[in-house]
Amino acid sequence: xxxxxxxxxxxxxxxxxxxxxxxxxxxxxxxxxxxxxxxxxxxxxxxxxxxxxxxxxxxxxxxxxxxxxxxxxxxxxxxxxxxxxxxxxxxxxxxxxxxxxxxxxxxxxxxxxxxxxxxxxxxxxxxxxxxxxxxxxxxxxxxxxxxxxxxxxxxxxxxxxxxxxxxxxxxxxxxxxxxxxxxxxxxxxxxxxxxxxxxxxxxxxxxxxxxxxxxxxxxxxxxxxxxxxxxxxxxxxxxxxxxxxxxxxxxxxxxxxxxxxxxxxxxxxxxxxxxxxxxxxxxxxxxxxxxxxxxxxxxxxxxxxxxxxxxxxxx
Numbered sequence: 001x002x003x004x005x006x007x008x009x010x011x012x013x014x015x016x017x018x019x020x021x022x023x024x025x026x027x028x029x030x031x032x033x034x035x036x037x038x039x040x041x042x043x044x045x046x047x048x049x050x051x052x053x054x055x056x057x058x059x060x061x062x063x064x065x066x067x068x069x070x071x072x073x074x075x076x077x078x079x080x081x082x083x084x085x086x087x088x089x090x091x092x093x094x095x096x097x098x099x100x101x102x103x104x105x106x107x108x109x110x111x112x113x114x115x116x117x118x119x120x121x122x123x124x125x126x127x128x129x130x131x132x133x134x135x136x137x138x139x140x141x142x143x144x145x146x147x148x149x150x151x152x153x154x155x156x157x158x159x160x161x162x163x164x165x166x167x168x169x170x171x172x173x174x175x176x177x178x179x180x181x182x183x184x185x186x187x188x189x190x191x192x193x194x195x196x197x198x199x200x201x202x203x204x205x206x207x208x209x210x211x212x213x214x215x216x217x218x219x220x221x222x223x224x225x226x227x228x229x230x231x232x233x234x235x236x237x238x239x240x241x242x243x244x245x246x247x248x249x250x251x252x253x254x255x256x257x258x259x260x261x262x263x264x265x266x267x268x269x270x271x272x273x274x275x276x277x278x279x280x281x282x283x284x285x286x287x288x289x290x291x292x293x294x295x296x297x298x299x300x301x302x303x304x305x306x307x308x309x310x311x312x313x314x315x
Contacts (some may be wrong), residue, residue, distance in 0.1 A: 004042065004078075005033050011077050024217055025070045032071055043084040044075045046092070053093060058243070061093070068093040102252035103245035110139055112230040120222070125196050127209045131222060133189040134206055134214070138247060140182040142254030142280055145247040149214050151205040158187045165281065174281050223247050255280060 008029055015022040035052045036044070053068035072088050079085040105113075117131040137148055147165050155164040161183035163176040178186075190205075197211040204213035224244070227233040233244030258276055262269050 002033075002037060003082075004036060004044075007078055007081060008033050008074065011074055014077070023215070025073075027217070028067060028070050029074055032067075032074075043082055043086075044071065044078065045086045046088040049075065049086075049088045050092065065093045102256070103249040104256055105139075105245065105249065105253045109230070109232065109245075110135070113226055113232075116226045116229050120226070122209060124209060124211075126193065126207060126211070127222075129189065129192055129196070130206055130208065130214060131219075131226070133185065134219065134247075135223075135250070136185055137182070137206075138250035139254065140185075141176055141178060142251045143176070144251060144281070145219065146216060147281075148206060149204075149216055149219065152203045153190075153205050154203070156186060156190075156205050158183060158190060172281050174278070176279065220247060251280070 008026075012022060012026045012029070015025075032052050035055075036048060039048065041048055049068060049071040053064050053071060056063060056067075068088065072090070075085050075087045079087055113135055114132050117135055118128045120128040120131055122128055134148060137143065138145065141163070143163075143165070150166070151163065155166065157164070161178045161180065163178060164173070165176055166173050193207060197207065199211065201207075201211045202213045206214040208214045208218065223246075224233060227244055255276060259269060259273075262272050
């Protein structure tokens, strides 16, 4: 094992001792060390960090920035051990995320995605079962994908129909009530999951092909494959995922669906919005207002509602 790879093992251990899961950054940095070893480099330089960060093509600049920041964090720690290490300048690549325009899934698209997920190749039968359940869960609840992956069996109350979402984004926890049809679907999943995987290898509710917790990076990759199969993403060279609708967009679709229903029903959305913000786990209702700005139909409905309200006040 090279010295820099040994240093990476220590760095990952330190970050996890501090309370971080640090799974995806550790995986990315392992690939970075592969890159360094292929280049014959014994220490980190700014040039090597930039070249590795910008290696993926057909990705957003934020992806380059995230990779660059991961290397920069490792380099900052490593510089105390190896003074040859260069700490790349902080703002060399902009890592700030710019909100993507949300894709609002149609009912037909959701049905096609569910059907395609059910046809996924699987030795055990777990993959199609879990991915169709994941999509259905995100559609029905508007959970963040990471919240769905983090669910343990004890977090899913299949009697009362309540999900316990524990300390996710912004450190908030909340209870999410689910519809009876969703509760029954999750109950059927749990029964079939346990029949297909009789040995419990994890406390996770959603499990992958090997009986372990479903992980975000693999779920996103499989979802991209499903999306390409039904025409929601264009196939790219070298089998890259390309751009297109994401798992996160089910959350956007859930939120905008509720807002559209409220506007069409003539409800006072300003009064209803805090309820949606609480359900979604937003720390501030202004975060929920973003959906109105991001979706043209909602902007038009909001404008129509405002016009009708003002007309009523004048009459």
